[in-house]
Amino acid sequence: MPGQALFWHIESKRILLPDECKRIRWISAGRMHSVVLTLTGEGKCRIFCIGTNTHGQCGSDPVATSPFVTHDKHNVLRSVAMPVDTEFLKVHACLDTTFALTSDGHLYAWGLGTDGQLGNGNNQMQWMPSLVGGDLADERIVHIGGSTDTLLAVSDKGDLFIWGQNEYGQLSAISEEPQVFYPMHVPFKVGKVIDAQATGSSCYCVAILKAEVFTWGCEHSVVLTLTGEGKCRIFCIGTNTHGQCGSDPVATSPFVTHDKHHVLRSVAMPVDTEFVKVHACLDTTFALTSDGHLYAWGLGTDGQLGNGNNQMQWMPSLVGGDLADERIVHIGGSTDTLLAVSDKGDLFIWGQNEYGQLSAISEEPQVFYPTHVPFKVGKVIDAQATGSSCIVCNSEGEVFTWGCEVLGFGPMVTKLERPMQLDPPLFASAAHESHRVKKVYAGGCAMGAVTDDGHMFSWGANRHGMLALSHRNHQHFPYQKRLGTPPLARIIRYFGHTMTPSKHEPEYVVVARSADEEAERIELPTNSEDNNTLGLQTLNALVFLNDIIPNFFRIDTSGTKFYPPSDGWADKVFVVLSQYQQPPESATKNAVKKSDQNAKRRKLMVESDDESLCNSCDSDAIDPMDGRKGVTNEATRNAAKRQQGASKQKRMMGKELVSQSADGTNEQQDGDTSNRIVDLLIMGLPFELTEDQLRVHFESFGKVVHCEIKTQRGHLSNRGFGFIQMGDLESQKRHHIIGDRECQVKIPFSKNALSSKIFVGRLRDGITPIELKKHFMEEAQKIDPDSSVTDVYIPRPFRSFAFVTFSTPVVAKELIKMGQVELKDSTVSISSAHSTRPQEAVHSALHHPSPFTPPHPANLPSDESYSSSDIYSTYGPTKWEYEEMAAASKRLTAPTSGIQQNRSAGPMFTGPIHQQLHQQPFNAYSASTSRCWQSNA
């Protein structure tokens, strides 16, 4: 930004930065002066001060020049003459002293030094910047704080240094003198300090004791802090509707956990002792003391509070049951099932038991007191739980799981009542490497493990791609994640937020390999989230066996999925004609002739042939177990080998049967463009991708007429999007993974395109996005059976309106024409959603925080920091999906069971048919391979 963008008004004068200063890096304000760190176009650092210079705090001689003039006759500021020409990261101003921190960790100071603020051993004023000495000499300083005359610095190691004024004894840990003239290391046991500040009479710092110090639940977070005196303070932020933030949700607003100055209020703990860990599950919060006592507050409907009842409780209380005489060292559990571990390595569980994850101790759906489980799993060191399963690791580095859904034993094992050990070689990233696991993770429906040599593995239901595996399939075995991108913190975050969304039970379509009655049969799950449609990605043609009804199947507009018959899929058997089984051309033609002359059906067959072609080109979509791989990366190959070696089970893996390719185009397409060849907008491209690589990718789907990647004006770097024009319509409608990124292929905005979004007014409070989606899905289908709701947005705080977007503008148009619809016993109004985008731009320019605002040190990016936006990242669910998941997680439906495991099986009929179709998955696991641990009980 140009220097002129930043100015001060002093005595009606407009003070400017020199033209060469193009960017602002940091600003800080003292009592009567300010300091700004800028970067020139060449990346040089320049520091400017403005304001009162009576003590030299603006970096010029107050005797030689006017004490107020820090700018020239053109009102352009003069930069402070720094003794080194290096990179500066930060500037800081306290009352009358100024500091600048270099990128190599040296601190410079100038201005008032009467209380030793300059840290140079004396109490003189000094207008020329000088190096701050004392214990900082051999340290790499990363932070400077202090608003008055007491200063704190933090080194890259997290050590804390203090100096300056000590009139109130705030530095009494190091000195009894009223001033400390050199920075001194303070050996407070506060862990790794990441931020430190001081008032006129007190100091505080935020320290990281352990990574677990900050955890988050469904709608709230909890942080454990230490004061300068080493006192523990626990703060919660977020929704307090169930008292999970530790204040009375009735007496106070359920959302306000801070005072009018936006300062958080600490949770009133019943004991003033040292806390070592805080933990949040969905709507309940826990704090663990150093002497092994666990406290809980928040939602207790499933017995999460472990106090014997099912009440909500905002005041922290001691967790009881079998924990009473134990010294607890760990608390885990991401949803409503909790696990605690004692110092002896004993395991205790309580809370929700709807999926039998606690069936070793109880048959009830809830367990209200922590109960010791006598599993023979060795000395437990870490324990976590998803919404339906548990995972522990022991001191030998062995991992055990039990419960429901994906447990890491392949698609066949979806229910275990007792812990079963995962094969250790699954956790070895190479033959010679360690396979000892030291830490396990669990979210709503996925798990993870980290070995003692730092390798990370994950597995579970891959909802919304939350496992960041470059594909959307469930991961049935531990799969090694290459760390770096995305960083560890982010992956952990996925685990923390992977809620199981509610879903209607899918139907199962019985499909036979041939019309022969003896032929093997398989059940295919329908997409319950999409009207029980059956995806066609892996099917070449479907022939209805029992009866032939013309136009029996309706196919969606993209030609990729079947709508269910009017009386559902049940009680019918279908035959699949696979291209691997029969000569494709004649067989397909015969099938068409014999069974159905319908033109739409023929079109489908042509398209589905094409679909299989697409699949075989899409390297990421290919099963790593399958020989036909394209560019499968090494990690995938290793994992494939590992999985092959680790399990003798025959299994069918591969892509989801349910089609996703319909997502490739979105609501922005209008009726015309969807059937015309147009330029396609490709978003989400890897930044390093070249046009040639993009062309090669799209050429595998057909002729490429035009290919272009957009770059910054005057730069070579790719802006992450480009345009493609394909030679034919069919290859235009694809779902693409380029590099390791899932890219969105869209038809660009057309100026005269109709809007697919409506404004819904007069909504009653309490309506959820899920309810809105469901209702408008029904409304949409009355208008166009092929249409659907693609987005629902309810602005928060609730203002009685929402926005609903449909897959086609026709639905929006018709609903707007209707003007209103009945929704849950009330009438809601419908009107067009007028875009406010131009105003939005103005609004944001006026009201958004200035881009100059320096980030809070605690928010600076680092491997261990995370922002709340991480959970909405490319890899994870969108905000709306997240909200939906969070809401849904409160009424978890029965986990997938039985045949649904086939959802992730496929491609169809290229491998053995599932042998155990009609058996319960638990039975499918043979006793001979079972290493199921039995309870002593």
Next chain:
DNA sequence: GTTGGCAAGA
């Protein structure tokens, strides 16, 4: 009673 985040040629 009109929007979050995403980010969008020529």
